[in-house]
Every structure is written in C-alpha cells, then in structure tokens.
Amino acid sequence: xxxxxxxxxxxxxxxxxxxxxxxxxxxxxxxxxxxxxxxxxxxxxxxxxxxxxxxxxxxxxxxxxxxxxxxxxxxxxxxxxxxxxxxxxxxxxxxxxxxxxxxxxxxxxxxxxxxxxxxxxxxxxxxxxxxxxxxxxxxxxxxxxxxxxxxxxxxxxxxxxxxxxxxxxxxxxxxxxxxxxxxxxxxxxxxxxxxxxxxxxxxxxxxxxxxxxxxxxxxxxxxxxxxxxxxxxxxxxxxxxxxxxxxxxxxxxxxxxxxxxxxxxxxxxxxxxxxxxxxxxxxxxxxxx
Numbered sequence: 001x002x003x004x005x006x007x008x009x010x011x012x013x014x015x016x017x018x019x020x021x022x023x024x025x026x027x028x029x030x031x032x033x034x035x036x037x038x039x040x041x042x043x044x045x046x047x048x049x050x051x052x053x054x055x056x057x058x059x060x061x062x063x064x065x066x067x068x069x070x071x072x073x074x075x076x077x078x079x080x081x082x083x084x085x086x087x088x089x090x091x092x093x094x095x096x097x098x099x100x101x102x103x104x105x106x107x108x109x110x111x112x113x114x115x116x117x118x119x120x121x122x123x124x125x126x127x128x129x130x131x132x133x134x135x136x137x138x139x140x141x142x143x144x145x146x147x148x149x150x151x152x153x154x155x156x157x158x159x160x161x162x163x164x165x166x167x168x169x170x171x172x173x174x175x176x177x178x179x180x181x182x183x184x185x186x187x188x189x190x191x192x193x194x195x196x197x198x199x200x201x202x203x204x205x206x207x208x209x210x211x212x213x214x215x216x217x218x219x220x221x222x223x224x225x226x227x228x229x230x231x232x233x234x235x236x237x238x239x240x241x242x243x244x245x246x247x248x249x250x251x252x253x254x255x256x257x258x259x260x261x262x263x264x265x266x267x268x269x270x271x272x273x274x275x276x277x278x279x280x281x282x283x284x285x286x287x288x289x
Contacts, residue, residue, distance in 0.1 A: 019285045027284045030276050033190035040189035043196040045112070047120035048080025050182070050246065051130060052256060053204040058224055059256045061247065062128060062210050065219040076228070076237050078246075079127035080120070080197065086162040087118040093167055095137035096177030105181045106198060107269025117176050120200050122163040126156055128220075129211035132179065132202060133172040140175060142207035178202050180260060181268035182249075185242040188273055196271065199246060201263055203256065225251035241274050241286060 051062040063076045088111060097105075103113035121132045125144075134140040144153075155161035167174060179200045187194035204210070212220045223231075225247045231237045232244060239247075253259040274286040 019287050027276070027278065030190050031278075038190060041192060041194045043186055043194040045083045045116065045119075046081060046195045046197040047083065047116050047123060048078045048197055048199050049120050049124045049179070050078050050199065050201045050250065051124065051128060051204050051210065052201060052250070052259060053222065054256060055222075055224060057255075059259070060222040060224050061228070061250065062204075062220065062222055063228065063243075064127065064212075074238055075243070076232075076239050077243050078199075079124045081123045081127070082195070083115050083119040084122070084159070086159075086164065087115040087122060088112075091168075092118060092164040093173040095134075095173045095175055096179075102176065102181075105268055106184070116198050117179060117200075118163060118174065120179055120198070121174050121176075122156070124202070125153060125163075129153065130204060130208050131172075132175050132205065133167055134175055135172060137173065137175075140178070140205040140207075141172065144208060145211055178205070180263035182263055182266055183242075183246065184268055184271045186271040186273045188275065197242070198268065199242070201250065201259055203260075241288065242272070245272075245288065 052059050053062075054060075062079070064079060065076050066074065092114070094114075099110040099114035099117070102108075102117050103110045106113050106116060108116065125131045129145060131141055131144045152161065152166055156163060156166060163174075179202050182199040182201050184196070184198050186196045210220070210222070228237060228239075229244065229247050229251065232239050249262075250259050253262045272288055274288050276284060277287050278284050
C-alpha cells in the first residue's frame, strides 16, 4: 500500500537518500485520512531560498528553526513562504532572466513565474534580512540592517508595504539573476496544510549579513551542509525530507561554483512528492518520486 506523505521522519535513510523511515504517529494519521475519505487541501504556491556563503575551502547554508506553533514547527528549514498577491505586481523593476525565461525553467506562465521569483526575493528579505536587489542590473545594495531598512522590512511583513513599492521607493531593481532554480516539492495529499514549493539557491551578497529578524523562527544558524546532515542523522536537528534531500544535493556539488553550475541544468519544474509505503510485513517508509 502506498500513501502520499510528508512530515518529520526518522533520519535513517538509504545511501541514495531516496527513502526515509516513517514514524508511527504519521502512519496512523495517513491511514485515518484515507479511511475517512479525507479531501486533499489545495497546495499553496511557495518559494524557499538556500542562502550560501563561503567558509574557507567549503561553504555554509543558512537554516532557521520554525517556531512550534507554525506548520512544520520545530523543523529546521530554509527561509521561505507562500506567494502573496502583491508578488504579481506587474510594474516590478526587474533585472536578470525575464519572467518568460523563468517560466521556461519553472514550468509556469510568465506571470506566475514572476510571482514565484518575487516571493523568493521578498521572503529572504523578510526572514533573513538579505535583499537581492540593487540600484542597477549589475549591482547589489550593501548592508540593509539600519533602522530605516528595518522599518521598511517590518512594514513588508505586516503587508503594509508591497515589495515592488519598497524597491521603487529606493530606486532598486530586483536581481532575479542572483537566484538559481533548484527543485520543486509538493506536500502530499493527506497533510492539512499543503505547499507547492519552488526551491532556489543564492549566494549571500557581499556586504550583507543575515539577521534573526523573523518572528517565525526561534533559532537560526550558518552550517556546512555535511555537518547539518550529520547532526540530523544523530537526532540533533529535526528536518523534513525536502530539507534533507536538498542539503544532500548541494553538498554533493562540492563547492559554491559546483552548486551554481549544477543549478543551471537541474529540473526545477517537475515536482517531487514523498509517498508513504506501508508494506504488510515491513517498516513503513517514505519513498521519493
């Protein structure tokens, strides 16, 4: 028997990173949903960003732990969130690949592709204080941690200010070329809150720094992907399959240049969905498809 699923998992997995042990509570939740004829929720389109920075000969990724009250609370993940209606602002000043070119990579029409890319840039500013924008197509703003920037960021979080208006008010253009598409994950059917999430990678712009400014996180850190995976395997860090798999993939790229090169040829349009396999005589496991 196979059931769609995505939730916190035990961290034993196969060497290829394509199967994960399923906890008993989740198995019962999945069985109950299907036994009761549950109606799947419509996934909300979302975007998440792996911020990367050099660390000696290696590199680190920025992760945040979601507060317990949130969906997937207690899990370490990357900054991100749902696409907001304001992300479809047609007058957004834009540099880098066009929305139509992004649509080709993401498997979307130009308008929805622009909204996803805009959401990625907006969310990483809201949750990490990092702004992927500049006064010209080849430049990036420097430090954005001053009081006036923080006031603008807070207004953005409260939806009192649109991202496009924030940029326009400071004569900035969003640097879509600083984002690279990586993958797409859809939360399985029996979860009460579902997301259709596009994953991106981005290098931390020179002169900027991450800040623990999100009310949605109770801990943040920079960590080498290999170290994060080792700590997850040891039970020190709780992560969902999309985070574990993505960390495994970027770690395999070797260095930052390898990550960017890999991103250029990845399929970011075809979604990955964990499925819960319930064998009659074996251990329930997630299998990634």
